[in-house]
Amino acid sequence: MITITNIKRVGSEKTESVTIEGGLIKGWNLPEEGQVIDGQGGTVAPALIELHAHLREPGQTEKEDLSSGLAAAAAGGYGTVVSMPNTSPVVDDPAIVRTLIEKAAGLGFARLRPAAALTKGQKGEELAELTYLKEAGAAMFTDDGRTNENARTLRLGLETAGSLGMVISVHAEDATLRADGVMNEGPVSEALGLPGNPAAAEAARVARDIEIVAGLHAQGVPARLHVQHLSTARALDLVRAAKAQGLPVTCEVCPHHLTLTDEALRSFDAIYKVAPPLRTQADADHLLEGLRDGSVDCLATDHAPHTRAEKERDLLDAPSGIAYIELAFPLMFTRFGETLGLERILDLMTAAPARVMGWDAPTLDAGAKADLVILDLSTERPVNPAEFRSKAKFTPWAGETLKGWPVLTIVDGRVAYRR
Amino acid sequence: MNAPTSMGARPPHLLDFQDWTPERLGAILDNADTMLQVLDRPVKKVPALQGLTVCNAFFENSTRTRTSFELAARRMSADVLTFAAGASSVSKGESLRDTLEVLTSYKVDAYIVRHHAAGAAHLVARYSGKPVINAGDGRRAHPTQALLDAYTIRQEYGSLEGKKIAILGDIRHSRVARSNAELLPKLGAQVVLCGPATLLPPGLAKMPGVTLTTDPREAVRGAHAVMALRLQRERMAGGFLGSLQEYADTYQVNDTLLQEAESGAIVLHPGPMNRDLEISSDAADGPQSRILKQVENGQAIRMSVLYHLLVGRN
Helix, strand or coil, rough: CEEEEEEEEECCCCEEEEECCCCEEEECCCCCCCEEEEEEEEEECCEEEEEECCCCCCCCCCCCCCHHHHHHHHCEEEEEEECCCCCCCCCCCCHHHHHHHHHHCCCCCEECCECCCCCCCHCCCCCHHHHHHHHHHCCCCHHHHHHCCCCCHHHHHHHHHHCCCCCEEEECCCCCHHHCCCEECCCCCCHHCCEEECCHHHHHHHHHHHHHHHHHCCCCCCCCCCEECCCCHHHHHHHHHHHCCCEEEEECCHHHHCCCCCHHHHHCHHCCCCCCCCHHHHHHHHHHHHHHHCCCEEEEECEECCCCHHCCCCCCCCCCCCCCCHHHHHHHHHHHHHCHHHHHHHHHHHHHHHHHHCCCCCCCCCCECEEEEEEEEEEEEEECCCHCCCCCCCCCCCCCCEEEEEEEECCCCEEECCC | CCCHHHCCCCCCCCCCCCCHHHHHHHHHHHHHHHHHHHHHHHCCCCCCCCCCEEEEECCCHHHHHHHHHHHHHHHHCCCCEEEEHHHHHHHCCHHHHHHHHHHHCCCCCCEEEEECCCCCHHHHHHHHHEEEEEEEECEEEHHHHHHHHHHHHHHHHHHCCCCCEECCCCCCHHHHHHHHHHHHHHHCCCCEECCHHCCCCCHHHCCCCCECCCHHHHHHCCCCCHHHHHHHHHHCCCCCCCHHHHHHHHCEHHHHHHCCCCCCCCCEEECCCCCCCEECHHHHHHEEEEEHHHHHHHHHHHHHHHHHHHHHCC
16 A cells, blocks of 8 residues: 655645555545555646557667666656567567567556557568457557558558457558658758658658548448658648548647757758657647647657667768657646646646557546646756666756656556655 | 868868858969979879878769879878778678778778768768868769869859859769859859750759759850769669750750850869760860869869878877
């Protein structure tokens, strides 16, 4: 049993305490029992939910593993993480899903809900055994890391996953339009002489996938499409229009696409190489507007760790990805606390991803699952990558002063992180 | 050489022309006059870089540029360490950073870098802490080529001020085009970039002093210098062109096209040439051609750049 004292709920100035027992919230402001933890006046919220992280296990554990990745997530205030299946081997086998869940459960950090591959080997041709993967505990299906070039296979996948009540999430990029692009196509890429990846590569693919969903929807097939890491204004407009038509399409946006632009590539530092690429300020502004008006469903980080040596390669050779699950909330709160408000940011990182997945809404009510985070909304601290739990101990925001740092994360009633 | 402060702080590297003032660029061009005189002497050697070790770090093959830099450094009395990636540990998977750490332990004083990736010379500057001369990084920049082009034009007209320079060819993949588009307007010239639409990125129109056109006659009209770029035959495979013949018929620099230019306009080519593809033999070998002059000037420019970056630096 744990009692956390000296905490405040969002929107309240009242100092309260919460008691946790058997993995559940027992109640509020009860007599102190069991282990007593001082919440130091922090703000309590349901633990954050991450729909998009690359934890690199199995097979790429020089970049990250379940232990480092889920510890990093807990330190970032996350209670649940959906891991991407583009590992080595690919998570297209129910046995791998089971192994990952069991291993993660024993670690005591954030809870793992692995996504499984949509197609065998993520090759985009033959569907994986989606029924068995769901039984094994897969949270969703995706070929993220690759693009679904074969539209018919994606359509078959949407039919199958829809019948199972499962979401398919897509890395929406037309690989032929992207070609050899390593950054956003535009005046910056042209001036730098780096191959560009046009916004049309994303928008064209989103348009195609929406049309597939629309066709199925018209026939009453319950397909569910989630667009990952949406990065362009035009693709967002397509999702917005699809929603206005009542189509079952959702999308996520990553904080790096809100806070960085293609101008960062002028440093030629591959730390800024990410897929889809950093876009323009106009795109970032449009995405922020989408967070405000609800056309963007949720935030996700696309935590994508690589080794330092890999990210020190030249921009053509270095792999894509930014890893920052430990500072996603402080980054959002510091940059957008005033424009979006605390409640909206928290919703985008807790209830909203749960809605996308069809999970129960996380609450802090008595009887609810004890997944919660205490956030220190006032203390400003510089980002120090050396302290990261992630194996990727570098970040574009190193040295930047942020506030909103988690001080305590509770997952299943147990302390998963304590500052 | 202690330059006057009005020229701005001396950039430690020549990666591109971002940090270079027109005055400093002018000093490099002026100094090349002296270097040309050295090259005319029976003993073509000066002791300016004696005791310094210059590393020719060529991660991409280039016999011409490497030879030109090697000779330039030797004529300044530097020791030259040639590193060619094809025959080295890089082909065995060694990273750029690891390679540089090895080279730096040889006590290298400056790097001349050629690499297939844009920005690689910037990384060498960051990792090595030594002065770096970019000898071509991907599509990004080839600043000594642009300097020798500017020098060749200046030799002809005395100044770049108000001159119109037409550059024709595969602009998209050309570091020579980007470097010239960056440099020549700084020296007062107007640059027109011209090529098929698929090879002419619209974003380059944002560069000051640069205009774009797909019409070769419009590009060349009234130009004082006309530069043809090498067309890589593999562009066909990339689907950028209908055929090489179609390209040659439309964009080849030849006597017919040169009639549109200012009379006496000079013809330039960074080499190596695809004769009768991007340039006709009559234009390449004719009286307006300065193509061999460019090669000779390249020596002098590279000597001048080495001098400018390395002499007087502790």
